[in-house]
Amino acid sequence: MNLEEYIEKILSDAYKREGDQEENVQRSLPFFAASLAVIAAILGVVARNFPKPSWNFYPWTLYLLVGLIFISVCIIFYHLWQAVKPRPFTHIMKEDALVSFARETRSALASQRIASWNVDSRAIAHVRNALIDQYATATVASREINVARIHARGRALRFLILALLFSFLLIAHIFIMSLTDAAPAASGDMEEANVSDQRSQEGASGGSNDAPPAADAGGDGRHLEGHSNLPDDRGSEGRASQIMTLEADERPPVPVLEPSEPGLPAPPPPQTIPKSR
Numbered sequence: 001m002n003l004e005e006y007i008e009k010i011l012s013d014a015y016k017r018e019g020d021q022e023e024n025v026q027r028s029l030p031f032f033a034a035s036l037a038v039i040a041a042i043l044g045v046v047a048r049n050f051p052k053p054s055w056n057f058y059p060w061t062l063y064l065l066v067g068l069i070f071i072s073v074c075i076i077f078y079h080l081w082q083a084v085k086p087r088p089f090t091h092i093m094k095e096d097a098l099v100s101f102a103r104e105t106r107s108a109l110a111s112q113r114i115a116s117w118n119v120d121s122r123a124i125a126h127v128r129n130a131l132i133d134q135y136a137t138a139t140v141a142s143r144e145i146n147v148a149r150i151h152a153r154g155r156a157l158r159f160l161i162l163a164l165l166f167s168f169l170l171i172a173h174i175f176i177m178s179l180t181d182a183a184p185a186a187s188g189d190m191e192e193a194n195v196s197d198q199r200s201q202e203g204a205s206g207g208s209n210d211a212p213p214a215a216d217a218g219g220d221g222r223h224l225e226g227h228s229n230l231p232d233d234r235g236s237e238g239r240a241s242q243i244m245t246l247e248a249d250e251r252p253p254v255p256v257l258e259p260s261e262p263g264l265p266a267p268p269p270p271q272t273i274p275k276s277r
Contacts, residue, residue, distance in 0.1 A: 004128050011135035015092070018142035025083050025149050032080060035160050039069065042167040049174060058177055065170040072163035079156035083149045090141035090270050092134040097268040102127050104265045112263065130267035137270055 001009075043066070051059045093101070106123040114122065 008128055008132050011132055011139060014139045015135050018139055018146060021146045025153050028153060032160060035164060039163055039167050042171060046170055046174065061173060065166050069163050069166045072159045075159045076156045079152045082152035087145050090138045092131060092138055092270060093268040101267050108264050126264055134270045
């Protein structure tokens with residue numbers, strides 16, 4: 001292996017590697033799509049439990065977190081567009097142009113009265129040198145584009161992590177506030193239940209002291225046995241139900257969150273192909 005063959009091997013491998021690198025950004029797009037779907041689901045849940053605007057600390061904290069999430073998502077889409085937008089890629093000469101260039105080189109060398117055994121070797125060397133130059137040019141151009149795309153994807157990934165962090169902080173904030181609001185409401189409900197039971201007992205005891213009028217038996221003024229000491233529970237039951245209804249109406253609602261070489265032909269130029277991916 002001579003020097004040209006060694007350089008050609010290195011540059012051809014680098015050219016293929018940079019060509020494969022183009023697809024790495026596209027392979028990571030499903031990850032971004034799944035993460036953005038998680039953020040959208042979190043915002044959908046929060047929207048149903050979002051509080052009304054007020055000057056309290058709690059709603060303004062939620063609005064700040066939602067604003068930071070939307071800003072982060074916009075920056076994510078911008079950098080993803082920078083990573084996948086169409087760019088002109090440089091490739092080596094076309095295959096039909098390479099075949100024409102090799103035949104023209106051999107014809108030019110044969111017309112120079114060079115020994116037949118030396119024509120092919122010189123033609124191969126000339127074509128190889130042309131391919132080496134184009135491999136180097138195309139590899140450098142592709143690497144610059146791939147580096148720009150990888151950097152844009154990295155910036156999008158950083159802001160995606162920030163957006164996920166803000167989303168989980170939003171959920172945690174709503175969960176903590178719901179717990180702190182539910183504890184006082186639960187204690188208030190217990191106190192009201194105790195007061196309601198007390199009033200019901202008082203109403204029942206007051207009603208038992210009122211004896212109903214005695215019923216005559218046969219018109220002789222005698223009371224029916226077993227009925228003279230029965231209390232009228234209808235009044236106490238009415239008062240207890242009225243108290244329970246009043247307590248249910250007065251109870252505060254539990255807060256709900258809303259949601260080339262001389263003489264030889266020049267090689268064809270490299271081809272520039274715009275790609276959308």
